[in-house]
Amino acid sequence: MLWHFVQDFIDTPAGPVPRVATVLDAHDRRGALRVRCGFNRSGYRVSPGLYAVGAAGTTSPVLVTANYKLSFDALRSELRGLDAWILVLDTRGINVWCAAGKKTFSTDEIVRRVQLTGLEQVVSHRELLVPQLGAVGVAAQEVKRGCGFAVIWAPIRASDVKSFLASGKKAAPAMRRVTFTLAERAALIPVEIVLFVKLALKTLLVLFLLSGLGAHIFSFTAAWQRGVQAAAAFAAGILAGAVATPLLLPWLPGPAFWLKGGLAGGLAGVFVAAGFWSRTAGLEPVALFLLTAATASFMAMNFTGATPYTSASGVEKEMRRAIPAQFAALGLAALCWVGANFFAR
Amino acid sequence: MDTFRYLPGVATLVYDRDACVGCGACTRVCPHGVFVLDQGRAQLVDRDGCMECGACALNCPPQALAVSPGVGCAAYIINGWIKKAKRKGAG
Numbered sequence: 001m002l003w004h005f006v007q008d009f010i011d012t013p014a015g016p017v018p019r020v021a022t023v024l025d026a027h028d029r030r031g032a033l034r035v036r037c038g039f040n041r042s043g044y045r046v047s048p049g050l051y052a053v054g055a056a057g058t059t060s061p062v063l064v065t066a067n068y069k070l071s072f073d074a075l076r077s078e079l080r081g082l083d084a085w086i087l088v089l090d091t092r093g094i095n096v097w098c099a100a101g102k103k104t105f106s107t108d109e110i111v112r113r114v115q116l117t118g119l120e121q122v123v124s125h126r127e128l129l130v131p132q133l134g135a136v137g138v139a140a141q142e143v144k145r146g147c148g149f150a151v152i153w154a155p156i157r158a159s160d161v162k163s164f165l166a167s168g169k170k171a172a173p174a175m176r177r178v179t180f181t182l183a184e185r186a187a188l189i190p191v192e193i194v195l196f197v198k199l200a201l202k203t204l205l206v207l208f209l210l211s212g213l214g215a216h217i218f219s220f221t222a223a224w225q226r227g228v229q230a231a232a233a234f235a236a237g238i239l240a241g242a243v244a245t246p247l248l249l250p251w252l253p254g255p256a257f258w259l260k261g262g263l264a265g266g267l268a269g270v271f272v273a274a275g276f277w278s279r280t281a282g283l284e285p286v287a288l289f290l291l292t293a294a295t296a297s298f299m300a301m302n303f304t305g306a307t308p309y310t311s312a313s314g315v316e317k318e319m320r321r322a323i324p325a326q327f328a329a330l331g332l333a334a335l336c337w338v339g340a341n342f343f344a345r
Numbered sequence: 346m347d348t349f350r351y352l353p354g355v356a357t358l359v360y361d362r363d364a365c366v367g368c369g370a371c372t373r374v375c376p377h378g379v380f381v382l383d384q385g386r387a388q389l390v391d392r393d394g395c396m397e398c399g400a401c402a403l404n405c406p407p408q409a410l411a412v413s414p415g416v417g418c419a420a421y422i423i424n425g426w427i428k429k430a431k432r433k434g435a436g
Contacts, residue, residue: 101398101416135374135400136414153373171373178376180349250348257419305418307349309377311397312415312422314352319419 003046005076010052014118019052022080028073035070036187038194044069045093050117051076054083058124061165063154064110065131066091066099078158082165085123089113097308100137107139111146120148129154129161129169132176178308185246188306192242196299200238204231210334214341222341229280230337233272233288237295240268245300257310258322261300265293282343287336294329297322356395357413362386364409371401371410 002018004027009016035041045067053076062085065075072088079086089109091099099105110128114120130138132153140151155164155175164171207230212223241261245252252260269292273285280288301322304310358379367385372378377394380387380401387409399414416422 100400101414132374133376133400135404136398137403139403140370141404141406153370156376173378176373176376177378255351255353301419305416305420307417309349309394309396310351310417311356311395312417313355313357313397313413315417315419316422317352317355319422 010056013121014050017050017052017056017085017122019054019056020076020086022053022076022078022082024073024077028069032070032073036190038191041191042093046072046088048088048090048113050119050122051086051088052084053079053086054081056083056085058122060084060123061129062087062119062123062127062149063129063161064089064134066094066096066105068093068095068099071095074158075161078161082162085119087113087117087119087128096131097133097136100134103137105134106137107142107146110138110143110149110151114147114149126150127152131158132156132171133178180249180308182247185249188303189243189246192246192299192303192306193238196238196242196302200234203234207231207234210338211341213338215343226284226337226341229276229284229288230291232276233269233291234295236268236272237265237292238299240264240292241296241299242303244268245296246303246306255314256318256322257304258297258301258318258326261303262293262297262325264300265296268296269293280340282340283336284340287333287340290329290333290336294326294333297329298326301326350393351396351417353393356392356397358389358392358395358397358401359411360387360389361409362388364407366407366409368406370404370406374400374404376400 005021006018007021008019010019031044035044046069048067060083063075064087065071067088067090075086089105091104094102094104096105126149128149128151130151130153133156135153138151143149143151152169154161155171156178160175164175208223208227211226211230212218212220214222241264244264245261248264252263254260269289272292273289276288277285301319304315365386367382367387369382371380371387372382377391377396379389379391379394381390396417397412397415399412402410402412
């Protein structure tokens with residue numbers, strides 16, 4: 001079955017090439033929404049190969065991208081009014097930057113794809129416009145050696161491609177710098193939460209079990225009543241670490257994510273402890289506060305993987321401090337929480 | 346990325362200015378403007394901006410640049426630790 005975005009085929013010496021639409025429709029928008037919520041992300045792919053835009057001809061530029069459909073859509077939707085070729089690499093449905101990190105968006109894959117598509121019969125020039133972030137997996141000098149095509153580093157964002165082409169393939173400095181705007185950070189939140197659901201459910205089970213432990217060995221009433229309080233603290237921690245921290249990232253102090261999240265979670269924890277103040281006793285509010293703060297700190301630390309500026313050395317350094325601190329806070333929280341049910345009633 | 350600064354003094358980036366041929370590839374592939382071209386050579390102007398993606402080292406023809414590339418992702422690093430521990434346990 002043909003993708004809805006294929007308009008027709010144009011004949012080339014290397015065979016017919018599908019011509020694609022440059023306007024995204026309701027299908028594309030629904031698909032984008034689904035993968036942004038974490039649904040079947042790894043299955044959201046287009047076939048690798050050559051595609052045409054407009055009246056692509058022998059002198060038209062060749063733009064290289066990944067076969068994650070979100071990447072492909074981002075590119076084609078910025079090419080309205082242009083005549084160009086799109087060379088889609090097989091990156092197993094992963095975006096350009098991440099695929100380059102895993103070396104599926106690579107020198108070898110470009111060379112192979114150029115040969116498989118017969119690109120040298122389709123265009124008369126010998127240039128590939130490769131998005132700059134692909135350089136993590138692509139050595140320009142090796143591509144030239146492998147298939148005779150010179151790599152021109154194109155801007156990071158597809159939205160800059162048109163002005164890049166119009167200015168004689170010169171990128172303004174800003175086109176070469178990654179950004180992390182509020183909108184870009186917000187778009188990442190749903191996936192982060194969906195990926196955490198499994199671990200969250202297991203944690204909830206443990207929280208309810210711990211809440212039932214006490215002088216009566218195990219009480220279902222306590223498990224339920226106190227479990228709800230612990231679950232609320234846990235949920236507040238997730239919100240503080242995986243929603244508030246990404247949104248407030250530039251305004252939370254310091255560079256370390258576990259501390260940014262710990263601070264946001266600490267604030268949330270004060271509200272949780274205060275909210276349950278009249279229904280808790282002894283050290284229970286302390287336990288709720290610690291659980292909220294530790295959860296937020298962990299979620300924020302995990303957000304490092306979604307940002308475009310954290311180094312592996314930096315993340316390892318902060319994890320060496322963060323993980324012992326998070327475990328200590330959780331341990332102390334468990335002691336206060338379970339202990340309270342032994343002694344305070 | 347001037348609004349976002351990560352931990353200073355940790356990047357494993359090493360640059361040998363004497364080996365640089367001034368092609369400017371590093372200034373085009375770096376997403377954080379860590380290098381600028383100055384008098385025919387690359388100049389390292391923002392070491393702490395480096396996120397260790399490895400693009401510059403891979404695209405430096407005279408290999409004047411080296412970096413230990415890695416993914417700045419806590420979940421990825423935790424998974425790596427678990428795998429390592431499992432391998433140790435099995436072997």
